[in-house]
Amino acid sequence: MAAVAARPHRGAPGFARRALTSDHLAGWLFVLPAVFLVALFSIFPIIWGFILSLQKASLISPNRPFVGIDNYTHIASDPVARQAATNAVIYTCLFVPTSIIIALFLAIALNQKIRLIRFYRLAVFIPVAVSTIATGVMFMWVFDANFGLANWALGGVGLGPFGWFDSPSGAMPSLVIMTVWGWLGFDAIIYLAALQGVPHELVEAAAVDGASRWTIFRNVTLPLLGPATLLLVVWSTISAVQLFDEVFFITRGGPLGHTNVPVFYIYRLAFTSQYGFSAAGYAAALAYVLFVVILILTLVQFWMGNRVVHYSS
Amino acid sequence: MSVQPDVRAMGAITAATARPALPGETGMVEKPRARWLPFSPWHFVLMPIAIIMLVPLLWVVMTSLETLAQTQHFPPILWPGSFQWSNYPRAWSSVPFDTWFINTIIVTTTVVVSNLLFCSLAAYGFARIRFFGKSVAYFFLLATLMIPVQVVIIPTFLIVKQMHLIDTLGALIVPNLANVFGIFLLTQFFRTLPIELEEAARIDGASRLKVLFRIVLPLSLPALATLAVIQFLWTWNDFLWPLVTIYKESAFTLQLGLMSFQGSHVNDTNLLMAGNVMSMLPMLILFIAAQRYFVRGIATQGLKG
Numbered sequence: 001m002a003a004v005a006a007r008p009h010r011g012a013p014g015f016a017r018r019a020l021t022s023d024h025l026a027g028w029l030f031v032l033p034a035v036f037l038v039a040l041f042s043i044f045p046i047i048w049g050f051i052l053s054l055q056k057a058s059l060i061s062p063n064r065p066f067v068g069i070d071n072y073t074h075i076a077s078d079p080v081a082r083q084a085a086t087n088a089v090i091y092t093c094l095f096v097p098t099s100i101i102i103a104l105f106l107a108i109a110l111n112q113k114i115r116l117i118r119f120y121r122l123a124v125f126i127p128v129a130v131s132t133i134a135t136g137v138m139f140m141w142v143f144d145a146n147f148g149l150a151n152w153a154l155g156g157v158g159l160g161p162f163g164w165f166d167s168p169s170g171a172m173p174s175l176v177i178m179t180v181w182g183w184l185g186f187d188a189i190i191y192l193a194a195l196q197g198v199p200h201e202l203v204e205a206a207a208v209d210g211a212s213r214w215t216i217f218r219n220v221t222l223p224l225l226g227p228a229t230l231l232l233v234v235w236s237t238i239s240a241v242q243l244f245d246e247v248f249f250i251t252r253g254g255p256l257g258h259t260n261v262p263v264f265y266i267y268r269l270a271f272t273s274q275y276g277f278s279a280a281g282y283a284a285a286l287a288y289v290l291f292v293v294i295l296i297l298t299l300v301q302f303w304m305g306n307r308v309v310h311y312s313s
Numbered sequence: 314m315s316v317q318p319d320v321r322a323m324g325a326i327t328a329a330t331a332r333p334a335l336p337g338e339t340g341m342v343e344k345p346r347a348r349w350l351p352f353s354p355w356h357f358v359l360m361p362i363a364i365i366m367l368v369p370l371l372w373v374v375m376t377s378l379e380t381l382a383q384t385q386h387f388p389p390i391l392w393p394g395s396f397q398w399s400n401y402p403r404a405w406s407s408v409p410f411d412t413w414f415i416n417t418i419i420v421t422t423t424v425v426v427s428n429l430l431f432c433s434l435a436a437y438g439f440a441r442i443r444f445f446g447k448s449v450a451y452f453f454l455l456a457t458l459m460i461p462v463q464v465v466i467i468p469t470f471l472i473v474k475q476m477h478l479i480d481t482l483g484a485l486i487v488p489n490l491a492n493v494f495g496i497f498l499l500t501q502f503f504r505t506l507p508i509e510l511e512e513a514a515r516i517d518g519a520s521r522l523k524v525l526f527r528i529v530l531p532l533s534l535p536a537l538a539t540l541a542v543i544q545f546l547w548t549w550n551d552f553l554w555p556l557v558t559i560y561k562e563s564a565f566t567l568q569l570g571l572m573s574f575q576g577s578h579v580n581d582t583n584l585l586m587a588g589n590v591m592s593m594l595p596m597l598i599l600f601i602a603a604q605r606y607f608v609r610g611i612a613t614q615g616l617k618g
Contacts, residue, residue, distance in 0.1 A: 026521055027444025034435035034491040035450055041488040042457040045468035052467060059470060106362060114353040123363035126370070128607065129600035130593055131550035133568045137575055137589045141376065141582060142369050149372050152388045181366070186611055193612040242461055245552045249572060263463045263553075270467050271557050284467050291464045298459075 053288050057281035059270060064281070071285035081286060083257050084265045087172070091261065092240040094176045095183075100232050102180065103187030104225070108217075110188060111195045121192075125185040132182070132245035139178040140165065140250060168255045175246055175259060183239075187232055194228035195221070226309035234301050238294055262290050377401070377586035384582040397583065404587040408577070412563055413570035420485045420566060421548045428544050429537055431491035436499030437525045441511065451500075454493050462553065470557060484558040485566065489548065495540045498613055502536035503529060535606070542603050543610035549596055567592050 053071055055064040075081050110121050127135070142149045143164035151161040164174045198221055206216045244263040247253060253260035253268075268274050269283035376384055378396040404410070438444070439451050469488055470479075478484040511524050519527070530537065552568045559569060571592045578585045600607055 023442050024444045027438050027442035027447060030438030030442060030521070031435040031447075031450060034431040034496055035454065037431065037491040038454055038457055038493055040472070041469055042460055042465060042493075043453065045465035045472065046457075046460055048468035048471070049464050059467070059474075105358075109355055109358045109362070112353065112355045114355055116356070116359075120359045120363050122601065122604065123366045125604065125608070126597065126600065127366065128611070129546065129596045130370075131568055131571075131596070132552055133571050133575075134589055134593045137571065137585060138369050138373050141586065142372065147385055147387050147389060147582075149368070149389055181369070184366070189608050189611045193608075238461070242463065244463075248556070249552075249575075266463050267553075267557070271470075280467055287461075287464045287467070291461055294461055295459065 049284050050288060052281050053285035055281045056278070057284070058278045059280050060277050067281070071282045072289070074282060075286060075289060080257075080260065080265060081262075084260050084262045087257075087259060087261050088241050088243070090172060091176065091243055092237055094173070095179060095240045096233060096236045098176060099180045099183050099187055099236055100229065103184055103191055103232070104229070106184065107188045107191030107195055108221075110192055124188050127182045128185040128189075130182065133249055135178060135182050136246055136249045139174070139181075143174055143178075165250055166255060168258050171251050171255060171259045175243075175251070179243070179246060183236070187236070190228055190232060191225065194225050198224045226305075230301065230305035230309050233305070234298050237297055237301065241290065241294055241297070262286065266290070373586045373589055376583060377590050379583050381581065381583055400583050400587040401591065404574075404578075404584040405591065407584065408570065408574050408588075409562065409565075410570065410574075410588065410591065413565050413567045416482060416564060417549060417567040420482055421545055423486050424489045424548045425541050425544045427486075427490040428492060428495045429541060432495035432499050432540065433525065433530060433533075433537070435491070435496045436503050437521070437529060439496070439500045440503035441508070441529075442521070454496060457493050458497075466553070466557065473558060479558055480560050480564055482564060485548075485551075485555055488554075492544070495544065498540055498610075499533065499536055501613075502533055506532055535609070538603065538606045539610040539613065542599065542606045545599065546596065546607070 052064070054066055054068060056067045056070075057064040106124060110117065110124060130138075143151075143162075145151065145161065145163055145166060148164070150164065154160040154162070163170050165171050202220050202224075203216055206220050211219070242263050243261050244267065247259050247261050247264045248267065251259040253264050266283045266286050269279040269286070372389075372391070375391060375393065377400055378398065379390060379393040379400075380397055383390045383393050439447065473479060473484045473488065476483070476487065478487060506529060510528055514524050514528055515521075550568065551566075555566045555569050559565060562570075562573065565573065571588060574588045575585060578588070
């Protein structure tokens with residue numbers, strides 16, 4: 001900027017014109033609307049969220065006294081928070097491996113060039129378009145204890161009847177089955193994209209060398225799917241830890257708190273009368289802890305993954 | 314899994330040596346069909362999976378066409394003899410579905426259009442203009458992709474409340490006018506376009522806006538379509554944010570409406586499922602029609618990680 005000002009110029013109009021046509025101004029004018037919106041609705045809230053976590057805050061009253069780190073120390077002694085954390089761990093450990101392993105084999109099958117493959121792909125992808133609430137309405141009916149399809153089908157092979165969402169031990173596995181149904185298409189699409197990026201020369205070379213299909217899969221294809229797997233592990237973990245819609249709509253955290261998960265607890269603390277509308281600060285602290293946990297999990301997964309995963313070129 | 318590995322390998326060799334691969338051929342190893350079957354054995358894997366994935370949806374449709382007595386029958390009735398099409402108008406008129414549809418369409422269209430506009434502008438700035446602070450701004454934008462929604466939801470609620478938008482459609486629109494995924498997607502795409510056309514137009518005196526709207530955007534229709542359908546999907550199906558900002562029924566979106574409809578019709582399973590089908594249908598139709606763009610958008614979402 002100093003160089004611009006030092007150059008001889010013909011008065012203010014010329015300077016103004018140059019400023020208006022400069023790349024700096026033009027660049028900022030182009031990005032400003034979006035940058036402003038993101039700053040206002042993402043960057044500013046993340047700072048304010050931290051401030052709120054140090055306050056005794058309510059969403060109703062503008063009076064928000066500072067309480068230091070009380071909200072954070074309270075988390076350690078809060079049995080409901082501990083229960084929510086435990087449930088999140090259980091759900092994540094069930095959901096992430098189940099969905100990714102099924103999706104991997106599904107994607108391999110969907111990568112075959114056979115008849116009806118467009119139909120098969122559509123069948124697997126279509127739950128992506130179904131909302132969590134519509135999925136909930138659907139699975140509450142499929143898993144209906146009295147008239148549901150699931151109990152009838154399993155009864156046919158001598159299993160059940162199960163209580164599904166209504167039973168303390170069955171609610172969490174039922175949520176896992178339902179969300180795997182909903183997420184399989186997403187995972188399969190990412191795996192399918194990765195599979196189609198596997199260089200044909202490698203597969204052909206291995207085949208020419210007489211490698212069996214299993215050997216090719218194990219030693220050529222699978223290592224090349226490493227980045228996609230890492231990504232799906234990270235992505236699925238992040239979304240599993242943040243499970244909310246299904247719990248809110250179907251189980252309400254029950255039965256007996258067996259599906260009470262962190263975001264559901266945060267929601268009840270901040271937005272419902274259950275805790276007297278006065279726990280928004282505590283909820284913000286919990287949300288921040290969850291954020292840090294997610295960050296650490298992500299970094300650890302990437303760090304561990306990068307030691308195992310092979311990136312081609 | 315592998316039926317006849319050695320035969321397959323031999324097939325690959327003959328395929329590779331017999332003739333050069335034609336353009337359009339994928340170059341995949343030719344897989345001679347297992348001889349004991351008239352079709353690929355993969356159907357044994359894929360057909361059951363396709364059925365498992367589709368059966369819940371199909372059963373919802375079947376239930377929506379049954380009488381109430383038929384829904385309360387065990388074993389379940391998979392094919393009701395006569396279809397109760399009247400369940401649909403009954404479900405439609407028993408709650409303000411029309412209002413909820415219109416609300417959702419207003420919110421979704423506004424958000425999609427504004428995202429196309431603001432993300433295009435920003436992406437053009439990031440992809441084509443050198444300006445002070447660009448890489449820092451871009452880095453901060455991408456960093457916000459890491460922020461989970463529940464961390465910002467309480468402060469964002471307070472901001473929207475300050476704007477007096479709570480309980481209005483504005484609460485659903487304003488915070489979502491531009492999103493970082495769209496900026497990222499379009500920036501990446503614009504960078505792949507040949508710059509020569511744009512430079513030529515600039516030399517001929519076209520303004521940057523004109524270059525963006527007359528040259529860059531027409532070349533970017535696939536990317537714009539990808540952004541549009543993914544944003545459409547997110548906004549149409551969003552639940553948590555509408556849940557905390559909308560309380561009155563007349564401002565409900567379809568998802569909130571479906572939830573309330575479920576609450577008031579717990580035992581009218583046939584009507585409930587008719588409502589569910591109606592709520593899903595627009596998104597399903599869009600998905601089937603624009604599957605290519607959804608798939609591309611999701612694959613890109615994968616890339617952003």
